[in-house]
Amino acid sequence: MGRTPCCDNKMGLKKGPWTSEEDEVLVNFIKKNGGHGSWRSLPKLAGLLRCGKSCRLRWTNYLRPDIKRGPFTPEEEKLVIQLHAILGNRWASIASQLPGRTDNEIKNLWNTHLKKRLICMGIDPQTHEPIASSHYFPISKSNSSIATRHMAQWESARLEAEARLSKDTSLFNNGNIPSLASNKADSDYFLKIWNSEVGQSFRTGRKSDDEDDDDKTKCQSSMSQEGSSCNNNNKCGSVSVTTTTSNVMEDFEWRNYKSFDVGYDDSSSSNDLEDSSDTALQLLLDFPSNNDMSFLE
DNA sequence: AAACGGTTCAACCGCACTTTG
DNA sequence: ACAAAGTGCGGTTGAACCGTT
Numbered sequence: 069m070g071r072t073p074c075c076d077n078k079m080g081l082k083k084g085p086w087t088s089e090e091d092e093v094l095v096n097f098i099k100k101n102g103g104h105g106s107w108r109s110l111p112k113l114a115g116l117l118r119c120g121k122s123c124r125l126r127w128t129n130y131l132r133p134d135i136k137r138g139p140f141t142p143e144e145e146k147l148v149i150q151l152h153a154i155l156g157n158r159w160a161s162i163a164s165q166l167p168g169r170t171d172n173e174i175k176n177l178w179n180t181h182l183k184k185r186l187i188c189m190g191i192d193p194q195t196h197e198p199i200a201s202s203h204y205f206p207i208s209k210s211n212s213s214i215a216t217r218h219m220a221q222w223e224s225a226r227l228e229a230e231a232r233l234s235k236d237t238s239l240f241n242n243g244n245i246p247s248l249a250s251n252k253a254d255s256d257y258f259l260k261i262w263n264s265e266v267g268q269s270f271r272t273g274r275k276s277d278d279e280d281d282d283d284k285t286k287c288q289s290s291m292s293q294e295g296s297s298c299n300n301n302n303k304c305g306s307v308s309v310t311t312t313t314s315n316v317m318e319d320f321e322w323r324n325y326k327s328f329d330v331g332y333d334d335s336s337s338s339n340d341l342e343d344s345s346d347t348a349l350q351l352l353l354d355f356p357s358n359n360d361m362s363f364l365e
Numbered sequence: 366a367a368a369c370g371g372t373t374c375a376a377c378c379g380c381a382c383t384t385t386g
Numbered sequence: 387a388c389a390a391a392g393t394g395c396g397g398t399t400g401a402a403c404c405g406t407t
Binding site: 084085106107108120121124128157158159160171172175179 | 391393397400
Binding site for chain 2: 172
């Protein structure tokens with residue numbers, strides 16, 4: 069279906085960064101009118117020389133009062149990684165699970181921080197698979213096996229959910245719940261599935277795996293592996309992990325997550341590195357313990 | 366102090382989908 | 387049923403910023 073662009077280079081329309089005056093006009097207009105009728109007509113009514121699309125973007129990504137600004141917490145970053153493993157580049161769906169964060173913000177976080185960090189850890193950021201014979205970071209055998217195993221768990225759960233989604237969507241399309249065929253409902257429903265039977269069965273099925281892994285993670289390990297963005301010496305993003313078996317997620321801490329450009333501790337023995345990388349990988353790729361899928365709610 | 370290169374992030378672009386008449 | 391309008395979304399861009407030389 070053909071579609072004319074919303075603001076097709078209309079003459080006189082301003083582009084580029086918003087001024088504080090424009091922000092004020094937009095905020096005041098939306099406050100005064102309790103939202104808006106249509107974005108397209110908004111700039112005209114508000115007296116802005118912007119296209120409606122630009123106004124919408126400015127409002128949803130920046131001016132909305134419920135936006136949480138400031139750096140992402142380590143918990144939020146973990147959540148983004150976990151959700152990305154399930155949802156892929158569905159930024160809006162991911163954002164819907166992080167109150168106060170926008171899809172744009174999450175996309176930027178992913179592209180500028182998290183993607184690099186995963187690469188550094190030997191994980192393909194798109195597939196969440198370990199990077200085979202990575203030139204970025206030659207991961208150890210044990211890294212590889214943990215990563216592969218957990219990737220497989222996520223992947224099989226994801227496929228199962230998608231199959232279920234596809235099946236149920238076709239049911240809805242038969243006339244029962246048409247609204248669920250929409251894009252947004254689609255992704256929301258995807259998440260709901262994770263919280264329901266499929267997620268449940270997957271989580272239950274995984275239990276024994278957890279127990280198997282317990283022995284492996286029981287040891288206390290710590291790591292300080294830091295460096296710049298994956299140079300040839302494998303000096304990668306800063307990760308610091310101190311963990312025991314119970315609720316490993318709570319003990320996971322990324323230091324200096326804002327930047328990879330910090331010193332690399334060469335004093336770490338290779339064993340330390342390997343053990344702690346395993347743990348870090350596990351933390352990144354693991355489903356939360358105790359069947360806690362609350363991060364999807 | 367200036368030049369340079371890398372990083373970040375707000376904003377834009379274009380496509381796809383839904384809604385409306 | 388169809389076409390146009392409206393909206394949402396993901397990818398990309400480029401100016402500003404920051405650290406290094």
